[in-house]
Amino acid sequence: MFKRREVDSANVLQALGKVIDPDLKRDIVSLNMVKDVEVNKSKVSFTIELTTPACPMKEKIREEAESAVKELPGVEAVEINMTSNVKQGRLFSDKKTIEGVKHIIAVASGKGGVGKSTVAVNLALALEETGASVGLMDSDIYGPSVPTMMGVNYKPGVNEDKRIMPLSSNGVKLMSIGFLLGDDGGPIIWRGPLISQVIRQFLHDVDWGRLDYLVIDLPPGTGDAQLTLCQAVPLTGAVIVTTPQDVALLDARKGLQMFQQVKVPVLGIIENMSYFVCGHCSQRTDIFSAGGGRRTAEEMEIPFLGEIPIDPVICVGGDDGKPIVKAHPESPQTKRFKGIAGDMAARLSILALAGADAV
Ligand SMILES: Nc1ncnc2c1ncn2[C@@H]1O[C@H](COP(=O)(O)OP(=O)(O)OP(=O)(O)O)[C@@H](O)[C@H]1O
Numbered sequence: 205m206f207k208r209r210e211v212d213s214a215n216v217l218q219a220l221g222k223v224i225d226p227d228l229k230r231d232i233v234s235l236n237m238v239k240d241v242e243v244n245k246s247k248v249s250f251t252i253e254l255t256t257p258a259c260p261m262k263e264k265i266r267e268e269a270e271s272a273v274k275e276l277p278g279v280e281a282v283e284i285n286m287t288s289n290v291k292q293g294r295l296f297s298d299k300k301t302i303e304g305v306k307h308i309i310a311v312a313s314g315k316g317g318v319g320k321s322t323v324a325v326n327l328a329l330a331l332e333e334t335g336a337s338v339g340l341m342d343s344d345i346y347g348p349s350v351p352t353m354m355g356v357n358y359k360p361g362v363n364e365d366k367r368i369m370p371l372s373s374n375g376v377k378l379m380s381i382g383f384l385l386g387d388d389g390g391p392i393i394w395r396g397p398l399i400s401q402v403i404r405q406f407l408h409d410v411d412w413g414r415l416d417y418l419v420i421d422l423p424p425g426t427g428d429a430q431l432t433l434c435q436a437v438p439l440t441g442a443v444i445v446t447t448p449q450d451v452a453l454l455d456a457r458k459g460l461q462m463f464q465q466v467k468v469p470v471l472g473i474i475e476n477m478s479y480f481v482c483g484h485c486s487q488r489t490d491i492f493s494a495g496g497g498r499r500t501a502e503e504m505e506i507p508f509l510g511e512i513p514i515d516p517v518i519c520v521g522g523d524d525g526k527p528i529v530k531a532h533p534e535s536p537q538t539k540r541f542k543g544i545a546g547d548m549a550a551r552l553s554i555l556a557l558a559g560a561d562a563v
Pocket residue numbers: 313315316317318319320321322323344347349422423424476477512513514515516517518519520522523
């Protein structure tokens with residue numbers, strides 16, 4: 205009688221060496237994503253450590269790893285533990301980083317009112333839902349939206365190290381000038397400060413703790429204030445929000461050029477208020493022209509991250525402090541935000557691995 209063939213961990217690693225991470229375009233073994241391989245007779249278990257919990261390819265990688273190991277003769281059961289460890293983002297400047305914060309992402313637009321704050325809030329929540337630790341910083345000093353949109357507004361405390369404690373809502377750490385405004389409407393802590401000084405304080409004097417992603421909601425425009433801001437913040441990437449009209453797209457290009465000027469990689473364009481779906485007949489209407497965001501992304505050779513329809517539920521959620529990702533977790537709009545968050549996180553992983561040239 206033949207002795208039953210037994211696998212060892214080397215066989216398992218060899219099999220897993222054929223599983224390619226579709227975003228990072230390398231096998232999961234050489235990427236050091238496979239950990240804790242254990243073989244117990246015909247049972248194999250191991251951990252796959254993704255580069256982000258928001259990885260859109262999570263299920264595909266798991267399935268391919270499972271079937272690769274199951275194909276090994278002698279293997280009857282495969283147990284895979286999926287975890288993640290977000291890699292430190294690459295900095296494209298000599299600015300002071302924030303200790304413990306792996307990625308800082310700016311949400312920007314050239315034009316005002318296109319939905320930056322709405323997108324920033326919902327992307328932050330979508331990332332948090334995947335299990336990532338997330339912060340949201342409102343850098344709009346003159347028109348802060350985060351307090352209203354996240355439904356929290358009280359004065360932050362100061363810890364024993366004299367650092368400001370961020371507020372928290374739905375697991376996301378928050379900071380906004382709106383939390384610090386006095387009854388007279390003027391800032392209590394920073395009376396008449398320069399924007400960049402406030403921003404620096406928000407970055408370095410707030411106790412953000414350990415964060416995988418810090419999302420920054422930028423004020424509208426591409427003027428000096430925004431430029432100063434982008435230069436003050438150690439960004440690892442930026443996303444540009446636009447609406448489909450030509451005027452907005454023109455400004456989106458300016459936004460893009462601004463980031464190129466300060467050498468911050470643009471992770472992609474998001475087209476907000478793209479179209480309207482009738483609640484009664486489900487027909488899609490392109491209120492503005494169609495496809496402008498995608499075309500602009502193609503022209504500028506940056507990724508197009510997706511379209512978000514115009515929907516009264518999104519607006520009401522913003523006004524009521526109940527963002528759609530939390531208020532309507534199963535809605536198609538929420539799925540869009542989650543999809544965009546995943547793609548954005550994947551691009552950050554690619555950048556962290558390979559540097560700006562990979563984008
Ligand atoms: N997809 C959408 N559907 C419906 N309403 C939306 C959508 N996106 C944003 N809004 C609404 O449009 C208004 C402007 O959005 P928001 O404040 O996010 O824009 P903004 O770009 O941050 O503006 P600002 O330039 O003033 O900072 C808000 O009332 C918001 O609720």
